[in-house]
Amino acid sequence: MTASHAIALPPGYRVADVLAFHGRDPERVAEQVDADGLRKGILLGGVPTLLDIRFEAGAAHCSVTFDGPSTPALEVQAHEALLNVLGLRIDPAAFGAAVQDDPWLGPVAARQPGLRIVQSATIFEALTWAIIGQQINLTFAIALRRTLIQLAGRAHSSGLWCYPEALDVARLDISELTGRKFSNAKAETILRVARMVVDGSLVLERHAGVEDISGSASAEVSETLLAIKGIGPWTVNYVLLRGYGYPDCSLEGDVAVRAALHKLSGSAVRPTVSEAERMLARYAPHRTMAAAYLWASLADAPPTNESA
Template sequence: MSEHHHTIALPAGYRHADAFTFHGRDADALAERVEPEAGRSHGGRIRKGVLLGGVPVMLDITLHADRAECSVASDGAAPGDVVHDALVNMLGMRIDPAPFEDAVRDDPLLGPVVARQPGLRVIQSATVFEALTWAIIGQQINLSFAIALRRTFIGLAGRAHSSGLWCYPEAADVARLDLEQLTSRKFSGAKAETLLRFARLVADGALSLDRADDPAAVGERLLAVKGIGPWTVNYALLRGWGYADCSLHGDVAVRNAIGRLRGTERPGLREAETFLEAYRPHRTMAAAYLWASLSQDAG
């Protein structure tokens, strides 16, 4: 096993709780273990297992007020640039929230939401492949069921790191599964088919997930895959690429939040899309704050 260390500077006001909340969704902690420091707004540890270049890797992140100290333990030689990308994603460092906050300071709806939770971060999945498969797994089902399916998915396609933490799989690992392995474990036929179709296209090199690609081109490629629709594409651009202008008008929670803030019924897709247009080129942060507004006190 090899070990490497990275230090990533955190901006003033960094919201440690955003990272702990996102990476701590699975209470069974199969592939992620989160240990926030009790009684403190910052400090704590996140451990994440992920396959990178076919190598089981454990990303061990200790958060301090101004920096993240990251220890990377690999059961082989993992590519360094991919490791650094995964750490930046997991800490939500792709999108600076400040430009959006400046733009909506006087906005009657989102201005007060931002004022209550300044510095909100869009925390990402470690890899683009993880973000996309999570979006496929989670579409049109409730969160607790989606988390349970994700756990099953990791157990089927992932591998254990030498530390005992399971590693989220890559495309080649998923491509080797057959349909019955998923459908016999509560995956719908359509969801299982989409996961396998997507993974095989990526594994064969027919579908690029390069972070440097133009988001519009990425969206077109993904929409061409049967079973992947606009919501999945936009969610994946948000959680995988860290694209700053995703329109989450297809997200039920986003539409619920718009209705709640306006004191109206939940808007339809077209109305929500028009509402979010006003926040270009910051629609990702608009969605993040709309989600956050649902857990804020109405006053």
């Protein structure tokens, strides 16, 4: 069954950023990006689902195809996934106004207005991706993610693979992961969280229609995740950012964030985690957008007076 609708996009919406985020896997197993849109496969409520998004005339024209009958609950899940995939959870305007006079990120934000946090389609996808990405380079992380999709996911009728849900991952044996280059620690943690979701001891839920997760709710999520073996502060903040769309994540544990702070502040050495935490405090309650601009700053070249 297919449902279609259009989502209006704000002025200055950066389509290229969204396409770049979802086009990182060169083998295009679960996401396919082209010049005017993207297609993404995801399991929702056990149903293989294809999100097909076309960008045209200030809107995202979205077609959702379920390999099975649609239900109101399934349609809500698909709509929430679309908002995540499109990066529409956090309005960057407040951050832009807050850092107008900031010597570090003010110039970066002025050169790159409208930068957004693009999210994973579901919180479970964000959590498993964060665990996969712990302490390894991006290329290897993408390869491991692809392996997880092919081991636990299912193919949509379109041929695109669907990112798995917790139930699909929980069925795996650890040897299926470790035999495909997952470390024991990563494999154990991924299976642990998947089985906790299945048995109800871990609830990954974002209430539909809530524009942001409150500070108290984020503290509860953090406490719950930190109690799980194999999950640390960086993973928690990444899940809050990419899964829940929390606007005030402090990513002082992120190597690239600390590298950007080193570059922008002009300090002699790269800040420690605790030093970076203090440096990021100036951007509360917009530290998620601060992280986005810090990442962007590493590839951002300020204008010079030299002729080309």
